[in-house]
Amino acid sequence: MNLFRYFQDSVAVALGELVAEGALPAGLDASRIAVEPPRDPSHGDISTNAAMVLSKPAGVKPRDLADKFAVKLRAHPEVTGVEVAGPGFINLRIRDSFWQARLADILRAGRSYGDSTAGGGKPVNIEYVSANPTGPLHVGHGRGAVVGDALAGLLNKAGFKVCREYYINDAGAQVDVLARSTHLRYREALGETVGDIPEGYYPGEYLKDVGRALAERDGPKWLGTPEAEWLATVRQFAIDALMIGIKEDLGALGIRHDLFSSERKLVEAGAIQAPLEALTSAGLIYEGVLEPPKGKLPDDWEPRPQTLFKSTEFGDDVDRPLKKSDGAWTYFAADIAYHLDKYRRGYAEMIDVWGADHGGYVKRMQAAVKALTEGKGALDVKLCQLVNLFDGGVPVRMSKRAGTFVTLRDVVDEVGKDVFRFMMLIRKNDQALDFDFAKVTEQSKDNPVFYVQYAHARATSVLRHAAEQFPAAELTSEALAGAVLNRLTDPAEISLIKILASWPRLVESAAEAHEPHRIAFYLQEVAAGFHGLWNKGKEDATLRFILSDDTEMTRARLALVQGVAHVIASGLIVFGVEPVEEMR
RNA sequence: GUGCCCUUAGCUCAGUUGGAUAGAGCAGCCGCCUUCUAAGCGGCAGGUCACUGGUUCGAAUCCAGUAGGGCACGCCA
Numbered sequence: 089m090n091l092f093r094y095f096q097d098s099v100a101v102a103l104g105e106l107v108a109e110g111a112l113p114a115g116l117d118a119s120r121i122a123v124e125p126p127r128d129p130s131h132g133d134i135s136t137n138a139a140m141v142l143s144k145p146a147g148v149k150p151r152d153l154a155d156k157f158a159v160k161l162r163a164h165p166e167v168t169g170v171e172v173a174g175p176g177f178i179n180l181r182i183r184d185s186f187w188q189a190r191l192a193d194i195l196r197a198g199r200s201y202g203d204s205t206a207g208g209g210k211p212v213n214i215e216y217v218s219a220n221p222t223g224p225l226h227v228g229h230g231r232g233a234v235v236g237d238a239l240a241g242l243l244n245k246a247g248f249k250v251c252r253e254y255y256i257n258d259a260g261a262q263v264d265v266l267a268r269s270t271h272l273r274y275r276e277a278l279g280e281t282v283g284d285i286p287e288g289y290y291p292g293e294y295l296k297d298v299g300r301a302l303a304e305r306d307g308p309k310w311l312g313t314p315e316a317e318w319l320a321t322v323r324q325f326a327i328d329a330l331m332i333g334i335k336e337d338l339g340a341l342g343i344r345h346d347l348f349s350s351e352r353k354l355v356e357a358g359a360i361q362a363p364l365e366a367l368t369s370a371g372l373i374y375e376g377v378l379e380p381p382k383g384k385l386p387d388d389w390e391p392r393p394q395t396l397f398k399s400t401e402f403g404d405d406v407d408r409p410l411k412k413s414d415g416a417w418t419y420f421a422a423d424i425a426y427h428l429d430k431y432r433r434g435y436a437e438m439i440d441v442w443g444a445d446h447g448g449y450v451k452r453m454q455a456a457v458k459a460l461t462e463g464k465g466a467l468d469v470k471l472c473q474l475v476n477l478f479d480g481g482v483p484v485r486m487s488k489r490a491g492t493f494v495t496l497r498d499v500v501d502e503v504g505k506d507v508f509r510f511m512m513l514i515r516k517n518d519q520a521l522d523f524d525f526a527k528v529t530e531q532s533k534d535n536p537v538f539y540v541q542y543a544h545a546r547a548t549s550v551l552r553h554a555a556e557q558f559p560a561a562e563l564t565s566e567a568l569a570g571a572v573l574n575r576l577t578d579p580a581e582i583s584l585i586k587i588l589a590s591w592p593r594l595v596e597s598a599a600e601a602h603e604p605h606r607i608a609f610y611l612q613e614v615a616a617g618f619h620g621l622w623n624k625g626k627e628d629a630t631l632r633f634i635l636s637d638d639t640e641m642t643r644a645r646l647a648l649v650q651g652v653a654h655v656i657a658s659g660l661i662v663f664g665v666e667p668v669e670e671m672r
Numbered sequence: 673g674u675g676c677c678c679u680u681a682g683c684u685c686a687g688u689u690g691g692a693u694a695g696a697g698c699a700g701c702c703g704c705c706u707u708c709u710a711a712g713c714g715g716c717a718g719g720u721c722a723c724u725g726g727u728u729c730g731a732a733u734c735c736a737g738u739a740g741g742g743c744a745c746g747c748c749a
Binding site: 122124125126127128131135137140143144150173174175176177220257260261262377378379380389391392394396404405406408409411412413414416418419420423443444445446447448449450451471473474514515516518519520522530531532533534535536538539542545546549550553554557590593594597598600601605606609612613616619620622623624625626627629632633634649670671 | 674675676677678684685686687688689690691692693694695696697698704705707708709710711712713714729730742743744745746747748749
């Protein structure tokens with residue numbers, strides 16, 4: 089239950105009554121009415137701008153209108169107080185029993201609390217990672233992987249039907265380079281001395297294994313033969329081998345895509361033709377010559393006629409080429425076909441997670457999606473900024489050449505998948521992120537992963553202790569839902585329940601905004617509320633969760649503790665992070 | 673030169689899609705452990721939301737411009 093929706097309905101009912109009574113004209117636009125928590129909790133539990141939004145079209149002063157609403161809302165059974173404040177805000181105070189009932193909701197729902205039907209089962213495609221199969225994943229890929237995966241988890245919780253997809257760029261020049269580099273290592277594996285890896289080849293050590301595996305499978309078959317004979321075979325062999333490695337790296341992070349789509353297969357199946365024809369008949373493709381780029385001119389720039397897509401008609405800055413000068417399709421052309429393919433598979437809503445260095449590519453891709461789907465398809469692109477690695481405050485310098493390149497796997501093996509995942513979600517995706525090996529493994533409040541995990545562990549620990557002390561009491565989540573929850577009256581207890589009860593709304597708004605990081609901040613808020621409450625028991629023994637002489641109160645408090653554990657677990661699960669029961 | 677992103681407390685960052693007196697954490701200062709895990713908690717102090725205009729009941733948020741930082745800029749992906 090999103091309780092703000094619940095009260096939004098109450099406001100709508102009040103509006104209807106006022107209209108029926110002739111106090112307000114009919115046909116007012118209610119869409120801008122917001123029902124939300126006030127920024128300042130001292131203003132109440134629920135706040136609405138209804139009077140201010142309706143004031144002008146209704147021709148009534150906002151404060152006067154608010155007073156009319158206040159009369160109606162005061163009659164609401166859950167409302168204990170209504171105040172009109174400031175320019176015309178209507179603030180509601182909700183009775184404790186309402187919040188206590190929400191805690192019971194949480195206990196009955198367990199970790200699925202916050203599951204929403206807001207998405208209505210609508211299919212959403214999230215394409216993330218999609219790293220070129222030319223080497224192991226690095227930390228930047230890891231951020232995109234986690235952001236994409238958490239977003240998928242979030243949308244899934246919000247009621248969308250999510251497809252997690254990986255686009256394999258296995259066509260194009262870079263995989264030919266991969267094939268040649270692998271062939272070199274293959275020759276090396278068969279006893280040749282290759283010396284330094286020449287320019288234009290991938291130097292990575294990881295290709296030695298691939299070359300050796302190829303030598304084991306095919307023997308000397310590809311020695312001394314012209315490139316044209318072995319290129320395709322070696323290429324596919326290397327791509328397959330590297331994709332296995334990439335999937336292992338992702339697996340270590342707990343990420344499994346539903347679908348891997350191959351660019352090469354798409355191109356070979358002739359999928360590029362259809363969208364191009366559609367664009368051509370729409371008059372969006374032409375042969376033309378682009379203006380030279382302003383500013384620094386590339387050395388070899390010369391005007392050339394090209395096949396161009398009129399992306400400027402859809403908000404792009406310049407039209408974009410679809411064919412290279414040798415007649416081959418550009419990556420963009422294949423990507424157009426790929427996005428149309430996703431759309432045809434039923435995904436009108438698409439999300440791509442890219443590195444920030446692809447920022448210049450967003451507009452043209454969105455232009456293409458708009459053009460090909462007649463505006464019915466929507467593409468959102470989440471750009472992930474850099475991850476800066478530190479160790480104890482000292483930047484970790486990375487150089488492929490010096491062999492100090494840090495792979496995603498290195499980091500995950502060092503700090504664990506849960507720490508890595510949480511840390512990747514602690515910043516907005518378009519914000520650069522510092523990752524300090526020393527800090528993220530530290531067990532202190534400075535470390536948000538620890539802080540949140542500890543709250544969950546502490547909650548489950550309290551429940552364990554209680555089970556020992558009250559062997560006869562029914563302490564399952566379902567049983568605690570039936571505890572005498574109106575004994576929870578301490579302001580700190582009620583305020584913690586209010587935080588927990590805002591989880592469904594947070595899920596919906598974070599999902600709508602495609603912003604999983606909001607969950608990280610929310611979980612820290614829950615953890616802080618819980619740690620604070622726990623500590624009150626230190627100062628005032630009557631506020632402890634476990635009171636050996638009062639089973640009824642203990643059960644009510646344990647209900648709250650269990651609720652905290654459920655909500656934290658629910659959030660961590662969206663992130664793909666395991667809620668721990670004990671800190672080790 | 674153009675486009676996109678960013679600029680909020682000493683530092684790192686949130687800011688619920690335009691709401692009320694702009695919030696956390698760290699660092700600083702002051703307190704709190706014979707106790708359910710102190711691996712923690714409470715309090716104080718800290719602000720020209722880069723700057724200038726505009727839009728309106730109301731702007732950190734939207735628009736225009738200025739300054740600074742990052743990324744990208746035909747046949748790479």
